[in-house]
Amino acid sequence: MTVPGTTSVSENAQDPKNAATPGSGTWPQRLQLWSGLILFAFCLSHFINHALGIVSFDVMNKASFWHYWVWRSVLGESVLSIAALTHVGLALWRTSKRRTLKMSRWEFVQLTLGLYIPWLLIPHITTTMGLANAFDFSPTYSQMLTILWPNHGLGQSILLLIVWIHSMLGLHFWLRLYPFYSRVMPAIAVFAVALPVASIWGWIEAARRLALTQDIAVKITEEQQLWAREAIVQIRSVALGLIAVSLLAILIRYLFSLRARNLSIDFPGGLSIKAQPGATLLEISRMNDIPIASVCGGRARCSTCRIKVLEGATALGQPSDAEASVLARIGANEDVRLACQVRPQKNISVQPLVPVKAKGTSGENLQDAYYWGVEQEVAVMFVDLRNFTGITESQLAYDVVHLLNEYLDQASSAIRAEGGYVDKFIGDGIMAIFGMDTGPQTGACQALRAARRIEAVMQSLDSEKGPQFHDPIRLGIGLHLGPAILGRIGSAGSARGLTALGDVVNTASRLETANKDHGSFLVVSKAVVDAAEAGITGAETAEIKLRGKEIPLQIFAMKSLDGLRLPGDAPTDA
Known part of the structure; x- marks a missing residue:
């Protein structure tokens, strides 16, 4: 679940006046955020329920009533399904709009996990929600633990960790924009480590005890198993196709850009690069190894990618609502714009205004990073x-x-x-x-x-x-x-x-x-x-x-x- 994130570049990134208010941004950003928070709420409830298995299987099973009461109701299941489809769809859409795969480490990890998690979840969702809706199968803890233990124990634990890491990265890099977060971060860090450990411990301990004390019959027929296997293959084929289309769109844009680089962008220190109109200045900079800070990952939720336009400002057009909101919040001059939002159509000359961490830089052009x-x-x-x-x-x-x-x-x-x-x-x-x-x-x-x-x-x-x-x-x-x-x-x-x-x-x-x-x-x-x-x-x-x-x-x-x-x-x- 990709929640809009950040990366620490300078103290300026944590200035409260440079952070957008919670839930602000463009409508795709707001949908991505709120759908991610809904998915996180489901994971949080589910993992806490798992952790109760440390006490006993009975406690774990009784507590699951409240979890299923919320999420297996018509309203809860509808909201959860819409949130999942929205979140994955927007992730694929944002990926397809990229013009380069050069990005910061945290963005790469988020993107990779975000594309990999649906692939891993498809069998689990098909076995629970799919069989439940198609054959009235009841995915109780006794049934699911018997199915998973012991043959699928490792895979299920890895899936839990990947989902949790993806969630924590998203929440961390989103909340880092707000001053209150630094005060509560130690407590959150302890919780972020303790819950997945307790959750894995709990479900494995409950599954082990259940296998030793009770002989549970799995209520899935061979016909239902065949249906589930076919559904998994079909859904995964669709998912793989969508991922491939998103990545192919990036490749096509990149190949076209090689043939149409007629745009000149000048940076301090006599550095000049050629680019194709259409990409944002942040994307152009990353494609050419030019160090420009980007705390929020190019979502117009912070001001760290701001640049001063030295020449060609009139050709950039008016800022979008999201960009204008950020610029107004920091009281920027008219010649200051956000590199993640500006799409140059004519030659321009710019100067980045926020320092970049040296350890995150590489490439020939970065030798001139000390200029700014x-x-x-x-x-x-x-x-x-x-x-x-x-x-x-x-x-x-x-x-x-x-x-x-x-x-x-x-x-x-x-x-x-x-x-x-x-x-x-x-x-x-x-x-x-x-x-x-x-x-x-x-x-x-x-x-x-x-x-x-x-x-x-x-x-x-x-x-x-x-x-x-x-x-x-x-x-x-x-x-x-x-x-x-x-x-x-x-x-x-x-x-x-x-x-x-x-x-x-x-x-x-x-x-x-x-x-x-x-x-x-x-x-x-x-x-x-x-x-x-x-x-x-x-x-x-x-x-x-x-x-x-x-x-x-x-x-x-x-x-x-x-x-x-x-x-x-x-x-x-x-």
């Missing part, structure tokens, strides 16, 4: 030369510049040697980024290893500084891990224009300054230590309050890195 920003979890390091004014006071300019250059050269070399990226030099300070290409765990390890190298640099500089510098050379490092927006600022097209923005940068700078309070060399957040799976001894632990944050940040202040242990380090002598 990439959201990624990284480790940020700040290094500063302590008491620089005092050290250089009354010194010759040549000596001061020579010392500063030696420090910056050697410290930046230490950073690069461990895979870090030197973002910028700020006077006598250095800002560096780790994990852009390797991920947060490796980046955290790289940053801590770079800190070791910088400690050696500090000791070397102090021993070689010369008698003219009376004060010792002392460095301070601040290190924090978190999501940052990586983008090219000021110098598009140049690697030197790449920088990091966000709270993680401000926090790392704050930690570097905290060295003064603790008389330490390194102040590192617990997030970095945990990600690197590092061990620390001899460090001062503390909590600092950050502006705008309710929860204090746990830190470790270290005067020396002798007590730092990282994965892969050689064991020390006891």
Whole structure:
């Protein structure tokens, strides 16, 4: 049951003003949502009934009266049948309208499960509803458990899991649009795992007990079994044909598009692609590996795929009701449109406005993703030369510049040697980024290893500084891990224009300054230590309050890195 969904791309996706109200959208979207919710209500009732088998078969069987009272009534069965046909029909219709099968992972899983579930359910539905309506067969728990156990136990359990996973994915990516969801998500996650486990346990336990204690005769004749087998083959043939037609429609559109790509779309960074009129800008971008965010999967239920039209806005026509509603909700300017709704007919130039997660990108064109920003979890390091004014006071300019250059050269070399990226030099300070290409765990390890190298640099500089510098050379490092927006600022097209923005940068700078309070060399957040799976001894632990944050940040202040242990380090002598 495909409930309209989302995927987390940036904090902007969870802004309440960017989320559509429940039940809003176009009429196909509303039908898809409400039919999916009806099917989910049936599954929820059915699975809870299964779980009661843990107590006993009798409890399970008695509770089924209420389940069947609702869903096997004329009204209940009619609503359920219409919801199922509507949901599957709309899924096939939406699939056939696609111009590409390139999509996010969650969309692919939802689409695949959504097409596969009807195939798996056809035998079960034919045996229950089909035989019940055609031959007055009563699909009670005693009959169905006897049919399923033990030969069909594994298949039935897998079917239950697939249906539940499909439901939970849909609900999660739909509700994620709303602020209240983050508060209740832990409880929902526990429920989402516990119910299918209890349901499978319950029906298997009840079936096992029933087989051991009672000799149940299955009330299905050979004639009825033959009818059911023929019906399953026929219905599956129809289902397979509809799926094939939907996929064939995508292939035909794609083949035609190869012959008629006369539309030019320009993106930032000098990137230009050719396309065929008719597809949405989001579809065109995916076909050409251009990273455009899409939280709701192209349903005009969020604003994360919004783009600024730099040229050609007048040729795009007026926004649809669904698009206009979203744009009005966020107070967008006239030159801002939704990529999932815009269908270019003439050449246009656009700029995506929402950062895209780097880990979800691939392909040649994505090398230019930094032109409009990439959201990624990284480790940020700040290094500063302590008491620089005092050290250089009354010194010759040549000596001061020579010392500063030696420090910056050697410290930046230490950073690069461990895979870090030197973002910028700020006077006598250095800002560096780790994990852009390797991920947060490796980046955290790289940053801590770079800190070791910088400690050696500090000791070397102090021993070689010369008698003219009376004060010792002392460095301070601040290190924090978190999501940052990586983008090219000021110098598009140049690697030197790449920088990091966000709270993680401000926090790392704050930690570097905290060295003064603790008389330490390194102040590192617990997030970095945990990600690197590092061990620390001899460090001062503390909590600092950050502006705008309710929860204090746990830190470790270290005067020396002798007590730092990282994965892969050689064991020390006891």
